[in-house]
Amino acid sequence: MTYAGQVWSVRQVRPNDSGRAYRCPGCQQEVRADVPHTVAWPAEGMQQEENRRHWHSVCWSARDRRRPGGSFA
Secondary structure (H helix, E strand, O other), X not given: OEEOOEEEEXXXXXXXXXXXXXXXXXXXXXXXOOOOEEEEEEOOOOOOHHHOEXXXXXXXXXXOOOOOOHHHO
């Protein structure tokens, strides 16, 4: 998938009980591990785990209409 001039790897994540929480770059709200969500990361050069971003699936779908901020920018 191409987004923001880069090729991205994207994966849908099922809920789990890890207790982790992430910050969605689309809305800057918390994404809890116990809800289904989308994980995206640059496919080339930045494939390390720390470059993965956890998005609410709705925010990922709306990424072209709203500029990501925070940890994504």
